[in-house]
Amino acid sequence: MSDHKRTKIAGGTVIAYRDGGHRLLEDGVVVFEGPDIVHVGPSYDGRADETVNAKGKLVFPGFISTHAHVNAHEGTRFITDVGRRDVMRSGFLNYTPNNGPDGAPYVAAAIPAETTRFGFAQLIRNGITTVMAFGGGPPAAARSFTELAGESGIRVYYAPQANSAVNYFDDHGRIVEKWDDKKGNAELDAQEQFIEEHHGSHGGRFQGIVVVRNFALATVELMQRAKQIADRRKLRFTTHFCEQLFEFHRTVRDYGITPVDLMEREGLLGENVILAHAIYLAEHSYTTWQYSNDLEKLGRTRTAVAHAPLVMLRRGHALEGFHRYLEHGVTMSMGTDVVPHDIITEMRVGALGCKLIARNHEVGTSLDFFNAATLGGARAFGREDIGRLATGAKADIVVMDFDNLQIGPVYDPIRSLVHLASPDLIDHVICDGRFLLKDRVLQGYDERQIVEGGKRSFQRVIDEFPKRHWSKRPAQEEYPVSLQKW
Numbered sequence: 001m002s003d004h005k006r007t008k009i010a011g012g013t014v015i016a017y018r019d020g021g022h023r024l025l026e027d028g029v030v031v032f033e034g035p036d037i038v039h040v041g042p043s044y045d046g047r048a049d050e051t052v053n054a055k056g057k058l059v060f061p062g063f064i065s066t067h068a069h070v071n072a073h074e075g076t077r078f079i080t081d082v083g084r085r086d087v088m089r090s091g092f093l094n095y096t097p098n099n100g101p102d103g104a105p106y107v108a109a110a111i112p113a114e115t116t117r118f119g120f121a122q123l124i125r126n127g128i129t130t131v132m133a134f135g136g137g138p139p140a141a142a143r144s145f146t147e148l149a150g151e152s153g154i155r156v157y158y159a160p161q162a163n164s165a166v167n168y169f170d171d172h173g174r175i176v177e178k179w180d181d182k183k184g185n186a187e188l189d190a191q192e193q194f195i196e197e198h199h200g201s202h203g204g205r206f207q208g209i210v211v212v213r214n215f216a217l218a219t220v221e222l223m224q225r226a227k228q229i230a231d232r233r234k235l236r237f238t239t240h241f242c243e244q245l246f247e248f249h250r251t252v253r254d255y256g257i258t259p260v261d262l263m264e265r266e267g268l269l270g271e272n273v274i275l276a277h278a279i280y281l282a283e284h285s286y287t288t289w290q291y292s293n294d295l296e297k298l299g300r301t302r303t304a305v306a307h308a309p310l311v312m313l314r315r316g317h318a319l320e321g322f323h324r325y326l327e328h329g330v331t332m333s334m335g336t337d338v339v340p341h342d343i344i345t346e347m348r349v350g351a352l353g354c355k356l357i358a359r360n361h362e363v364g365t366s367l368d369f370f371n372a373a374t375l376g377g378a379r380a381f382g383r384e385d386i387g388r389l390a391t392g393a394k395a396d397i398v399v400m401d402f403d404n405l406q407i408g409p410v411y412d413p414i415r416s417l418v419h420l421a422s423p424d425l426i427d428h429v430i431c432d433g434r435f436l437l438k439d440r441v442l443q444g445y446d447e448r449q450i451v452e453g454g455k456r457s458f459q460r461v462i463d464e465f466p467k468r469h470w471s472k473r474p475a476q477e478e479y480p481v482s483l484q485k486w
Contacts, residue, residue, distance in 0.1 A: 004033045004433070005033070005049040006031060006038070006046075006048055006049050006050075007031065007032055007033070007048065007049065007052065007433075008030075008044060008048035008051045009032075009051075009052040009059055009399060010028075010030075010052070010053065010054060011027060011029075011054045011057075012028065012054025012055065012056070012057040012399065013026055013028070013057070013058050013059065013402065013413055014026075014028030014030060014040070014054075014060075014389060015058070015059065015060040015061065015413070016030075016040050017040075017061075017388035017389055017393070018390070021375075022370070022371070022374070022375070022388070024413065025042065027042065028040070028041065028059070029043060030059060030389055030397060031048065032395035032430070033395075033433070034395075034433050035394055035395055035432040035433040036392065036393070036433065037389060037390065037395050039391060040389050040390055052428065054399055057400060057402055057403075057427065058399075058402040058413055058417065059389070059397065059398070059399050059400075060374075060397075060398055060400070061374050061386070061388050061393075061397065061398070062128065062129025062130065062386070062387075062397060062398055063126070063127050063128045063129065063130075063343045063374065063377075063398070064129070064130040064334070064373060064374060064376075064377025064378060064380075064381070064386060064387050065123065065128050065130070065131045065132065065334060065335055065341065065343060066132045066238075066274055066276075066306040066334065066335050066377050066380050067132055067134055067238070067276040067306035067308055068119075068123065068128075068131050068132065068133060068335060068336045068337060068338075068341055069119075069133075069134050069135045069337060069338050070123070070131065070341075071110065071115045071116040071118075071119050071135060072108070072110040072115050072457075073107075073115070073338040073339050074110075074115055074118045074119070074339055074454040075339075075454070075458040075461075076107045076110070077091075077095070077311070077338050077339070079095070079461075079462075079475050080094035080095050083315060086175075087175065088244065088245040088246055089315040089316055089317045090244040090246075090315070091312070091314070092240075092243075093167060093175060095107055096167065097166075097167035097168050097169050098166055098168035098169070099169055099468050099469060099470050100168055100170070101168050101178045104468065106464070106465050106468040106469045107461060108468065109460050109463075109464040109468055110458070110460065110461055111453070111456060111457040112141055113453075114453035114454060114456055114457040115453075115454065116145060116148045117148060117151075117152075117445065117453060118451075118453060118454035119341065120148065120151075120152035120154065121152075121442060121447065122340060123152075123336075123341050124153075124154060124436045124437055125423055125426070125437065125442070126336070126342050126343055126423045126426075127344075127398040127400070127423065127429055128336065128343055129155060129386075129398075129429065129430075129431040130155040130156075130157075130381070130386055130387075130431075131157070131336075132157040132158070132209060132236075132306070132335075133145075133149065133157065133158040134161070134238070134240075135161065141160075142194055143198075146158065146201070149202070150201065150202035150205070150206055152444065153205075153436045153443075154205070154431050154436065155205045155206075155207070155386070155396070155431065155432070156207070157207045157208070157381065158206070158207075158209065159194055159195055159208050159209055159210065159211050160187070160190065160211070161187070161191070161211040161212065162184055162185075162188040162190075162191050162211065162212055162213065162222065163184055163187065163212060163217045163218055164180065164181045164183075164217060164218045164219045164222050165178055165179040165184075165217040165218075169469075169470035170470070171470065173470050173471065181219055181222065184218065184219070184222045185222065188222065188229070191210065191211065191229075192210075194208070195208030195209075195233065195235070199233075199235075203432065205432055207235075208235055209230075209235055209236045209238060210226045210229050210230040210233075210235055211226075211238055211239070212226050212238075213239070213240065214239060214240040215240060215242070215259060216244060216250070220262070220266050223239070223263075223266070224266060224268065226239075227268050231272065234272075236273070236274055236380070236381060236382065237272055237274070238273070238274040238276060239275065239276065240276045240277060241259065241275040241277060241278050242259050242275075242277060242279055242280040243277035243312070244280070245280050245286055245317075247259065247280065248280040248281075248287050249287070252289065258281065258282050258294055260281060260294035260297050261294070264297050264301065269301035269303045270301050270302065270303060271301070271302035271303070271304070271331075271382070272382065273303045273304065274304045274305075274306055274380050275303060275304065275305050276305075276308070277305075277306070277307075277308065277319075278319070279312065279317065279318070279319045279320075281294040281295065282294040283320075284320050295324060295327075295328035295330060298325070298328065298330045299328035299329030299330045302329070302331060303330065303331065304330075304331035304376075304379065304380035305325060305330055305331065306333050306334070307319060307332055307333065307346075307350060307372065308335035308336060308337035309346060309353050310337070310345060310349050311337045311338055313349055313353055318353050318357055319353075320357055321354045321363065321364070322351075322353075322354040322363075322364055322369075323354055323358060323363035323364060323368070326368060331376060332368075332372045332376050333372050333373075333376040333377040334346055334347065334350070334369070334372045334376070334377065342423055343373050344418070344421055344422065344423060346373075347366075347369040347418045348418055348419055351364040351365070351368075351369050351419070366412070366415040366417070366418040366419065367414050369418055370414050370418060374387040374388065375388065394431075394432060394433075395432060396430065396431050396432065397428070397430040398429055399427045399430075400417075400421065400426050400427060401425045402416070402421075404425065406420060406421070406425060407420050407421060408420070426440070427439060427440055462475050465478075
């Protein structure tokens with residue numbers, strides 16, 4: 001007999017998994033014991049130690065975010081949201097470059113524990129039970145980040161990142177690159193040691209992943225070493241890829257082929273690779289390059305893409321288009337990139353953006369995006385036990401109020417979820433059989449303390465902005481707010 005309590009979720013509309021895809025199960029039952037689902041079906045007469053009444057609720061698998069910057073983003077994006085013209089819509093070049101070749105970016109003023117807890121709590125609030133946490137600070141901070149990840153209770157893929165170069169602002173505000181391949185290889189060595197020590201910890205919820213910070217700032221040799229580590233250890237390999245326009249054109253200038261062509265030539269694609277963004281590819285209207293079939297290569301190699309449309313649309317650019325990637329067999333997953341880590345909004349704006357860019361209302365379907373946020377994420381991580389509600393899968397479950405003024409009458413639950421729902425309608429979030437959100441209350445965090453901690457962290461970024469930013473001016477002068485004070 002198991003020592004675990006057996007919990008039954010009954011009476012709701014269940015998005016269950018059967019015959020290779022999601023299926024609609026009205027008035028269904030999901031039963032879990034410990035970390036695993038033990039029953040999904042129309043009825044259940046067995047033992048239940050606890051029953052969750054899901055009448056009027058939608059029950060679906062926990063969302064999977066394959067690319068999220070969990071820390072240092074509780075408000076900093078909106079300082080520089082107006083953006084610089086000279087970085088060609090690339091968002092991160094507004095705030096991540098160091099202040100001088102040996103300095104740090106202004107966001108480094110964030111308080112590590114406060115900002116990280118804020119990010120993890122927000123992921124839970126948004127129904128995300130598995131995340132690829134990108135960043136997390138320097139290698140020295142990786143161990144504390146790992147403990148905070150374990151504290152959160154969600155599934156986390158993470159390792160401290162490596163790269164061959166950094167961007168920095170010089171004294172005139174120009175963005176310059178500093179290359180140091182020796183340092184990049186040392187970071188990769190430290191990363192592998194970190195994975196050796198921490199992979200599989202926190203009850204198996206914490207998983208290592210090989211991370212190169214940015215394709216544009218890595219040598220081919222460093223990327224090859226990273227991919228070899230991932231292959232040897234049977235891990236995933238991820239990097240930021242083609243989210244900058246000049247990243248595409250510089251590769252064409254230096255190698256005469258596209259970044260995807262280069263990745264394929266050097267053996268850097270494959271089903272264990274997750275490319276964050278992958279926007280500027282051949283045939284994108286901004287690249288003016290029609291001579292390669294990048295999507296065919298990504299699809300043929302079963303490479304995954306983490307699609308996070310919201311932050312890109314704020315910069316005025318987008319992937320062209322989501323349906324084309326699917327048509328070429330690319331594994332599409334959803335990322336949440338930066339706060340609010342709202343994967344429902346990511347699905348919504350992604351679907352709308354896809355329709356607008358294609359000028360075709362029949363593409364960018366709600367199901368395509370829901371699949372990407374669940375089954376696509378699971379496939380990107382090489383797993384068949386998450387992203388679905390099925391017997392034997394992990395008990396990663398979200399229960400949402402679906403009988404209210406916001407949702408209204410429901411014809412198609414998936415369309416209503418993607419186009420009408422909001423995270424504040426989520427009643428319960430369960431990961432690995434543990435309630436992380438119960439009756440809309442965070443179980444592992446004091447939410448008020450989390451919010452206040454986020455404010456303290458953000459305020460320190462504002463206070464220290466003049467000494468951490470190349471301009472030496474206060475944030476309010478360098479980036480004025482929308483409205484002047486009374």
